[in-house]
Amino acid sequence: MRSSSQPDASAGRRYAFLALKISVSIVLLAVLFSRIDVARLWSSARHASVAWLFAALALYAVNVAASIWRWHLLLEAQDVEVPLKTLLGSFLVALFFNNFLPSNIGGDFFRISDTAKIAKSKTVATTVVLADRVLGVIALVLVAAVGATAAGAIHPAALPIWPVWLWAGLFLGAAASAPAVLVPEGFGRMLRPLTVLHPEWVGDRIDNLTDILGRFREHPAALAQCFGGALFVQATMVVFYFAVAYGLHLNVAFADLAVIVPISFVVQMLPVSVSGFGVREATFSFYFTRIGLAIEAALLMSLVAQALIMLFSLTGAAVYVSRTHHHGGAPTIS
Numbered sequence: 001m002r003s004s005s006q007p008d009a010s011a012g013r014r015y016a017f018l019a020l021k022i023s024v025s026i027v028l029l030a031v032l033f034s035r036i037d038v039a040r041l042w043s044s045a046r047h048a049s050v051a052w053l054f055a056a057l058a059l060y061a062v063n064v065a066a067s068i069w070r071w072h073l074l075l076e077a078q079d080v081e082v083p084l085k086t087l088l089g090s091f092l093v094a095l096f097f098n099n100f101l102p103s104n105i106g107g108d109f110f111r112i113s114d115t116a117k118i119a120k121s122k123t124v125a126t127t128v129v130l131a132d133r134v135l136g137v138i139a140l141v142l143v144a145a146v147g148a149t150a151a152g153a154i155h156p157a158a159l160p161i162w163p164v165w166l167w168a169g170l171f172l173g174a175a176a177s178a179p180a181v182l183v184p185e186g187f188g189r190m191l192r193p194l195t196v197l198h199p200e201w202v203g204d205r206i207d208n209l210t211d212i213l214g215r216f217r218e219h220p221a222a223l224a225q226c227f228g229g230a231l232f233v234q235a236t237m238v239v240f241y242f243a244v245a246y247g248l249h250l251n252v253a254f255a256d257l258a259v260i261v262p263i264s265f266v267v268q269m270l271p272v273s274v275s276g277f278g279v280r281e282a283t284f285s286f287y288f289t290r291i292g293l294a295i296e297a298a299l300l301m302s303l304v305a306q307a308l309i310m311l312f313s314l315t316g317a318a319v320y321v322s323r324t325h326h327h328g329g330a331p332t333i334s
Helices: 002-034 038-046 050-077 084-100 106-119 122-152 163-182 184-196 199-217 220-247 254-268 279-290 295-327
Strands: none
Touching: 002 279, 002 295, 038 295, 050 084, 050 106, 050 122, 050 199, 050 220, 050 295, 084 106, 084 295, 106 122, 122 163, 122 199, 122 220, 122 254, 163 184, 163 199, 184 199, 199 220, 220 254, 220 295, 254 279, 279 295
């Protein structure tokens, strides 16, 4: 009786948490829309430049291609050979999951599942995706720090965060991450106390992780290229939003977008909303009002940009359905 009630309680907690996230998104969006002229918002949307929105979509496609290349580099550093076509399909499905599932990291589990079959190790697949995420976050903070420094020269009083905090966070994050690659044996020893949970299983995982990090240390060029790719991805996302803003005839400085876009991505990582809806728009609205722009402009740019991203990610749904059909069930990669 006890074992059957535990899954029910776990499912109940998941549903309650999902309901809370949906509520947060709905409440935030309702508050924001109550403060604007919806008719004017819709009028601005109807006068958008379709050509510039298509250009933004093309930029997003370039961004996706660079993200897949980064993933491929990290897998190669682990001596895992995966065809780029396979990674493309897997990444598109993951992108679809990230944009249409309540969690914004759901796609990572798909990427791990796919590459674990080829690498024959869940630890390798997981570590590669985590390394990709860490490098991406460091690049994200770097772009935000540069943008905040530039925007500070335009209107320092409007900045939501001081540039020095971003620079400090960047160096602290880099300093905390570097030992895992530079001294993997020492990093493994730091994790040894965890073996009290399950000496054999946890010990094997720590040994595997140490070997994986050691292989990364042997391929510094791959890590450097991956970080360069991460910078390109984050910078491209700023350009993507700039193209959306231009298409919507919004007068937003590029430096301001270099601040607010990375910050909005960080905020969306918090598991408090559905796919970032509400939280993302509130973040844009807060910053736009501080630099003298209307909330309508913030909502319009945020929602249109997200709509374009979701439109592009529908390609992942097509890939997922195709793979499920060909494999007669849950998709696998052979």
